[in-house]
Amino acid sequence: MSAADDRLAARVRALAAAVEAAEGRSDAAVSADARAVVERAGERVAFSGSYTVVALAGATGSGKSSLFNAVTGTELARVAVRRPTTAKPMAVSWGSELPHALLDWLDVTGRHLVPSGPHELSDLVLLDLPDHDSTEVSHRLTVDRLVELVDALIWVVDPQKYADAALHEGYLKRLAPYADVMMVVLNQADRLTPEELDRCLGDLRRLLDAEGLRATPIMAVSALRGTGIKELREALARTVANKQAMTRRLSADVTVAATALAADLGTANVPRVDERLQRQVVAGLGAAAGVPIAVDGVRRAWRKRGTVATGWPFVTWLARLRPDPLKRLRLDLTPGDHSPTEVNRTSLPKASAVQRARADQGLRELTDAATSGLPRGWASAVRNAAGDRRAVLLDRLDVAIAGTDLEVRRGTWWWGLFGVLQWLLIAAVVVGAVWLLANPLLLGLGLPQLPPVLWYGVPAGTWLLVGGVLAGLLLGVLGRALVEIGANAHARDARRSLEDAVRAVVTEEVFEPVEAELARYRLARQQVAEAART
Incomplete structure (x- = not known):
């Protein structure tokens, strides 16, 4: 595993942790998109092997299917004079066997193997997508789904519709973060004079640059005459040999999801309760x-x-x-x-x-x-x-x-x-009171009286009675204060x-x-x- 792959794995784990922490708190759509990226990254890496998935996408009449046949050297894609619409995606791979598990995950049933030994396009899975401007809703939904899953995209345009708003507003502007895993191919170049071709390519370059796609290369080809097909195959071969298309695509997915989630989380200081x-x-x-x-x-x-x-x-x-x-x-x-x-x-x-x-x-x-x-x-x-x-x-x-x-x-x-x-x-x-009352009581009974006991000239009973009362009250007051x-x-x-x-x-x-x-x-x-x- 390369350093880029290790870094991607760490970023996916961080995004998964952020999504888990934000569950039920951040915007539901933003969290769902980020969660989908985490799941998609895990699934795509599991199916990776050594395959690189590249899709040809384009509008009706752009010659996308003709270009698919020219690149693959087959007649698999249906081509006709009256601009047929590709109904279902088709996959072609080179080598000794098809990557069925990967194609099952992509949900591409039309799959063909070009038998070969070691080949410059070995481990390439090339998809021909339905037309993105098709009147059939299911076709557009298929394009939108596979655009989210493939490793790299080649947008096929023609001289008449290369500035079409359906392509630029619907896809290219939105996919600006994926500029380095996309290519724009101007097909039907044989219909233009060299001067017209230069003007067309220059205008297309300005459009892409204005939309944040400076890193997206452009190429002129003619599927009918075979012009530029060799160069396009060589570009595909370099992408396959580099083995980084999947990593760059998933890295861009993580960046987009993380940026959206970060915007939802905000940048204010985290409050604290003092x-x-x-x-x-x-x-x-x-x-x-x-x-x-x-x-x-x-x-x-x-x-x-x-x-x-x-x-x-x-x-x-x-x-x-x-x-x-x-x-x-x-x-x-x-x-x-x-x-x-x-x-x-x-x-x-x-x-x-x-x-x-x-x-x-x-x-x-x-x-x-x-x-x-x-x-x-x-x-x-x-x-x-x-x-x-x-x-x-x-x-x-x-x-x-x-x-x-x-x-x-x-x-x-x-x-x-x-x-x-x-x-x-x-x-x-009590003793003082009894002492004071004892002599009167004894006198009344005719009994001998007790001898008088004086303290400082005052009977002892009086001392005990009065002193006990006063001392008790004073002790009570002191106790109350304490x-x-x-x-x-x-x-x-x-x-x-x-x-x-x-x-x-x-x-x-x-x-x-x-x-x-x-x-x-x-x-x-x-x-x-x-x-x-x-």
């Missing part, structure tokens, strides 16, 4: 999913639980009667709190209209940034990626919030210390944990699908650029 927009989306969806409510629930739950644990027991019993905020929101349930078949969901209120609008706005701004400059099909794919699972997004966020460990089930070590101190102070109050500090700290931690959980879900459901589409677009651009590089 961190600011991502944070905005996470914040908006977090608010819609109830993160602020959950954070406030953590603050209030820590405050309630800390107050109950550290406050003055004579007062904190009222706090025990209030429902726990997190349990009411179903955010602090243990596995035993769920039924065996229950899904771990919260009781957070549904998002308000304002919150939903904010979340939608964040997603819209994200998709606008991610689709900036993209072709319509790719922009639509990115939008679908961002909103494809929007219906289940809030449900997944709710489950993620419910599964986040808010770290509020256990208090802190000093809660226990304050609790012990409070109960010791309660015991002091609990408030802890509640705010835990609320901040909970916000970070919940936002991380929200970001993880949004990344999976929104950011990663969007980035996957953008990466796919970048891949398509890279591969099509590689395919277009000759």
